[in-house]
Amino acid sequence: MGVPSLDLGQMIAEMWKVAICRGRDSGRWLIRGFVAGYGAQGDDFAFRTAIAVGTHLISFSPYGNEDWGSPENIEESVRVGKDVVVNAWKRNREWFTGGDLECLFG
Secondary structure, eight states: OOOHHHHHHHHHHHHHHHHHHHOOTHHHHHHHHHHHHHOOOOHHHHHHHHHHHHHHHHHHSSSSOGGGOOHHHHHHHHHHHHHHHHHHHTTOHHHHTTSTTGGGGO
């Protein structure tokens, strides 16, 4: 779409699904490497990107993704997406500390 936070958020969400639904740390490693290559962008960008990640997980996880795993895996992906959106919307940076998306905040 050409909106950097949206593009990055969608990419991160797809990589994170590998970790959430398949239990593979490679998704987390890819996220950290991809974000590091993208470079520091500041908190506003990080929160917008996190919202894009969460909405992607909520919107795209439940539909046509049976290959991603069990209904429980897909439900977990949606739950994680909701938590990300809520905490990014509230600009709760502390919630991201120690988590998979902490790398967004440099």
